[in-house]
Amino acid sequence: MGITIKGKSDGVFEIEIELSSTYAEIKNAIQKKLSRNKDFFSGTGARIIFTGKVLNEAQKKGLRRMLEMDYGVIHVIFSDETAENYENRDVKIKRAAEPEEEKSDGRISLLSKSYFNAKSIIVPHTVRSGQRIECEGDVVVLGDVNDGAEVIAGGSVIVMGILRGLVHAGAMGRSDVAVAANTLRPKQLRISGKIAIFPEGEESDVPQVAEFKQGTVVIRSLRPQQKKL
Template structure:
């Protein structure tokens, strides 16, 4: 049995284990064969993709993703590599449209986009909703009059609902903020008060899409789902 490429499914998506000694061109061919054979199984699922087994350059990673896109209908929402999340730029519009944009577009105030990483000391501010196409590093800040969507890792400071909007929400592919403020409610990483729902926790270790919102004067963070979003008033 050829184990040059092994596809493993999991709760958070699929993991592709690559032979570190196989020539790259041969590896691409094996990858194409495996995903072509599995196309009907995955259908058009929205999945995160993880590469393991060998170090890939950005060019090699993109070439493998192009192969997967060519032979399958998978929607690759993000690539998780070396504990980092990289949102695929050619999928960003699709992600926003399918999960968030219809909600944001129903709001009268504008939605502003920022592409790139917000590093320590950098601030992105808007009167409407903010969509960050990248990460918010520790010390980076986003200040928005309404909602905040992070298509990447959130590890900095977020202020949403500055326009006295306690119905605002914060969404991120990886939710590990130093502080979140929604309206006049604040949750910090050291907060540890008990709660009937899962509260904002410093030790959140998994990389999963999550959404933060205000309920009963507290900020809660839940795994993202359409049901959770449907329950939030905008």
């Protein structure tokens, strides 16, 4: 069997890993069980805790990436991790504007499977509502990221237009990443697994970059350097 899934209170699910299971068996068992209820986890704020067999860091990252990209689950913890490693994953910041409304049927489709294993990619157009970009490296979008679109990157994300959709930089655990845009107005921003919620506020008229530093999301302006005459 490999795993046993138990539902708990407040949207918490325990996945118990059998001690004799290999990593491949664990992944296959999770995919088989969760694929039957894929829509149940997506967007519900579900939290998953793994118990039983202890996995190494690479295996943990692989499971976290699979659960986020395939099932929309971003709250994942392993029983051998300390509480300090997991608490305060939701980080609020104090700058943003209400994103523009865009009609969407709520469905997200992967734009191109060839992007995923790339070290870095350039998307030469706007990422529209319902489209999703996945890449192990950095992503540069020569256009906007609309509300209802998603960009998931193992590295940094640069948007040459308006960022209104969901962006996750450092999705595989890297913390030396950033999200930059000409206009930073995301529906939701994630950096290294931390969630930044953008409250209503004034828009900036200069490009900005968001980085995760010392437990919080820091946003700074990228003001062009003035030439001296």
